[in-house]
Amino acid sequence: MALNIGIIGAGGITRPHLLGFQKVPNLGRIVVADPDAAALDHQKKLFPEIEVTADSRDILRDPTIPLVDVCVPHYLHHPVVLECFETGKDVFCEKPIATTLRDARDMIDTAARKKRTFYVSLNQMFTPAHRKAAEMIRQGDLGRLLMGVWKMIGDEFDRMNQCDHWKGDIRKAGGGAFFDTGMHAAYVLLDLFGPARQVSAFTRRLLVEPDNKGDDNSVAIVEFESGAVVTYAQTYTGLSEDWNEKKYLYGEKGSLHIDDTQADAYPLTFFTPDNHRGTPVDVEKLPSLWEDTLAKSIVHHLDCYVNGKTPLYDTRLAVDALRLILAFYRSSELNRAVKLSEIA
Secondary structure, eight states: OOEEEEEEOOSTTHHHHHHHHTTSTTEEEEEEEOSOHHHHHHHHHHOTTSEEESOTHHHHTOTTOOEEEEOSOGGGHHHHHHHHHHTTOEEEEESSSOSSHHHHHHHHHHHHHTTOOEEEEOGGGGOHHHHHHHHHHHTTTTOSEEEEEEEEEOBOHHHHTOTTSOTTBTTTTSSSHHHHTHHHHHHHHHHHHOOEEEEEEEEEOSSOOOTTBOOSEEEEEEEETTSOEEEEEEESBOTTSOOEEEEEEEESSOEEEEEOSOTTSOSEEEEETTEEEEEEOOOOOOSOHHHHHHHHHHHHHHHHHHHTOOOSSOHHHHHHHHHHHHHHHHHHHHTSOEEGGGOO
16 A cells, blocks of 8 residues: 655655655655745646645644654654644654653653654765775774764855755754754764764854854764764855765774865775774765655655564764753853753
8 A cells, every 4th residue: 555645844855755756666655745835836846746734733733644744843843743642643754853851751751642753854974985885894904993973064154044945044943053954963973983972062053144143153063982082064155165074083093084075085084003094985975965865764764664674773873962962052151161961
């Protein structure tokens, strides 16, 4: 039987989700709900096969739709996901899981109480370079991890500088660059390095003008329980270059360089004491880091949903990533190192 899907939210993130659903076998109807008529019209023009409605309750009342994909701004994740659970729907939700740990725990507890399936899309977990790096770390190719350097450089200035746009809005988005793109760094770092112990961070709004917006340039140092240390730098005002993400992992026996956003770079390169020039590792090169990893996340989770498989990760990783990001902001606010145990 074909699986019908409801999508709540028709904003910018919805297009790559719909592209991902096109790769799912045996998919039935897709119904997209949003009160914004222009947003619905835009998605309908891109994907004529979808159904659209201005009222999300049309999806929640439809007994033929078991799974809802939540694609709304961050501050709406909690109420929309709870409404889905209360009406008997299972949920696939965009990151972050929520803007507060209390809301995240409430969502997970409600899913358990209502016996509903709850997935959170942490799409960069499906980046081929990251999956291969995790495999190489776990089989001991790098030895003990010692240090990492994470750089995520991009231009989100226009949307951040619009006072009425939710992007980077402290209340609606939860924070600025660290809360948004930084969430990707947080869950990937936790997957590769293990639990974090403490952080020191500086979050700054240096170029974006509206007072309701969060950080546009930020830096953090993360110490992990293993003793490894990672520096992480994020900017949303990289106005002079294309979006790029470069990550470096250094271990006792070798190091890995990840560069999966540049067309002319190898996604993953392995260095050893005997090979300082590095050897490219055979991994898939994705045309679009964002769209293609979202598609992989959607295909993976729907396969798990339909066939009863265990997903690559569960909602605990989404909660731990949220806690790490909140620790960054607490550290910057207090101007001191913050232990993860302080973020309850």
